Amino acid sequence: MPDLLAGTIVRGQDFPRAVSDRGDISFDATNTSYGTASTGGTYEEVGVAFTAPTSGRVMIFTTARMVNSGATAGVLVAPETRTGSTIGSGTAVESIGDGHGVSHYGSTFARMGAAHYLEGLTPGSTYNTRLLHRVVSGTGSFALRELTVVPLP
DSSP: OOOOOTTOOOOGGGSOOOEEEEEOOOEEEOOSSSBOOOSEEOOOOOEEEEEOOTTOOEEEEEEEEEEESSTTOEEEEEEEEEESSSTTOSOBSSOOOGGGSEEEESSSOEEEEEEEEEOOOOTTOEEEEEEEEEESSSOEEEEEEEEEEEEOO
């Protein structure tokens, strides 16, 4: 659907509701590729299922509290979006990347937030987005992760 023009009739199904999830439990990880592995604490899945709006565009908001055991080593959290309503299943609709989420380098806890624009979704289709994590090196600790997907016009 092209951008909405003045006088365009907007229907309820054009803008499905925003969805969000939050994980408060802290866990540690050492994986250097994005995934769900943990080496300490309890990993808690943070993910949502949503319906793509008529525009096929959404904004994905990611926040996390993170720290690394190394003073200059990084920890990263990024969203992964797939087809279907089952969290973590389906075909990936874009490659997960460091620029889509949040990152922090250092051995002092920091809470970071980022927004990622995703377009090209099929209007009315169901998708799922979850948060994955990785470290550059060392051991990362993750907590207070939040994910929100907001339909866009």
